[in-house]
Amino acid sequence: MFNMILRVTENPVRRTTARDIAIIAVFAAITAALGLLPAIYLPVSPVPITAQTFGVILAGAVVGGRRAGASQLLFLALVALGLPLLAGGRGGIGVFVSPTVGFLIAFPTVAGLIGWATERVGAPYRLLPGLVVNTAFGIGVMYLFGWVGMMATTHLAPWAAIVALAPFLIGDALKVVIATLTAKGVHASYPGLLRSRTARAVAGAA
Amino acid sequence: MRTSSLGLFRPGQSPIHRLPPGTKLLVLLVLGAASVVTQRWWWLVAALVVASVLAYRLAGWGVRLWWTQLRPLWMLLAFTAVVHALTSGWQRAVADTGTIVVLVACAALVTLTTPTTALVDTIVRMAAPLTRFGVDPERVGLFLMVGIRCVPLVAGLAEQVREAQIARRATTSTRAFVVPLVVRSLREADALGEALVARGIDD
Known part of the structure; x- marks a missing residue:
């Protein structure tokens, strides 16, 4: 079966290498696997914290903009194909017409932006810039999309949509911090994913 | 590849099961576009909700499965209804x-009645006109199939990491779980990349 699938592409690959394909596919699957973690309930909010958006931030902070964006796009495609990969075992095309569609559309965008910014900052991965980047895109851009998507589907007034989304913020703030620490840990155990800032590398060596 | 056990597809012989996937997707698209107009009349929307339940009957299921599709959304739906009512x-x-109920229920029905592989084939065919814009439809198919393969692969790695943690009585923090999971997945990706090269997907 695997052979049969792979034989279809005989053309040489344009910029995306075989390793890129593998990394993209694996990170789509990591976002899926994180959705399988049991949801955490905090006593202050009825909204469960799931680890799903954690995967979005992590992809950006680990494999760079293009691959991270592609991986989350692939994740959404797999969800659309009917795999139950969203937290709580949801999936199928239905989630793309539901009120949280804005967040889903944000997945590839946010992963791509975080990846782009992380690459700009360069190696070694540091916590403070990482935290700034992950918060700005992982919460700022994510909620902007989520908010617009909610108003578009439910026709709620802007204030009402904010009320509906606010409970999620607590969990997401927590996730950004853990994702940044995790990214640091991954870069430490698997170096070479980020290009180092040459100037700093020279200064560090001297 | 056991994609059937992984997906939300439920086999059956109903008329909806037998419709071509492309047709079902088209109906869904039309329904979504039409909702902008139908939304003006509450009674029409109410009729469509009833019709969506009947569609589940036609597919060989009942209102229970219909509700299963909507249950994760009930809090948001209730909030929306209350705010609008007030x-x-x-x-x-x-x-x-x-x-929202109609669109989510109908989209879920497409997913429930169409095998994942049939949808992949349909998407590859639908992507054909995009060749002009530099999209390679077969490459899209390759990405989807490698992605589908990686889901159980990474889920298996997650299971291994968890078992290793339990064996070492390590902490159950998210970070202590995700760092080894991502590192192992990256190593797995390296092996997978080499396998792809070996099969002619060159660098």
Whole structure:
């Protein structure tokens, strides 16, 4: 079966290498696997914290903009194909017409932006810039999309949509911090994913 | 590849199961586009909600499975209905909440009645006109199939990491779980990349 699938592409690959394909596919699957973690309930909010958006931030902070964006796009495609990969075992095309569609559309965008910014900052991965980047895109851009998507589907007034989304913020703030620490840990155990800032590398060596 | 056990597809012989996947997707697209207009009449939306339940009957299931598809959304739907009822009347509440119910239920029905592999084939065919814009439809198919393969692969790695943690009585923090999971997945990706090169997907 695997052979049969792979034989279809005989053309040489344009910029995306075989390793890129593998990394993209694996990170789509990591976002899926994180959705399988049991949801955490905090006593202050009825909204469960799931680890799903954690995967979005992590992809950006680990494999760079293009691959991270592609991986989350692939994740959404797999969800659309009917795999139950969203937290709580949801999936199928239905989630793309539901009120949280804005967040889903944000997945590839946010992963791509975080990846782009992380690459700009360069190696070694540091916590403070990482935290700034992950918060700005992982919460700022994510909620902007989520908010617009909610108003578009439910026709709620802007204030009402904010009320509906606010409970999620607590969990997401927590996730950004853990994702940044995790990214640091991954870069430490698997170096070479980020290009180092040459100037700093020279200064560090001297 | 056991994709059938992984997906939400439920086999059956109903008329909806037998419709070509492309047709089902087209109906869904039309329904979504039409919702902008149908939303003006609450009674029409209410009728569509009833029709969506009947569609589940036609597919060989009942209202229970219909509700299963909507249950994860019930809090958001209730919130939307209450806010609309208070600010702009119950008709608006029925129309706007009902539209979401109809679209989500029908989209889920497409997923429930169409095998994942049939949808992949349909997408590869639908992507054909995009060749002009530099999209390679077969490459899209390759990405989807490698992605589908990686889901159980990474889920298996996650299981291994968890077992290793339990064996070492390590902490159950998210970070202590995700760092080894991502590192192992990256190593697995290296092996997978080499396998792809070996099969002619060159660098």
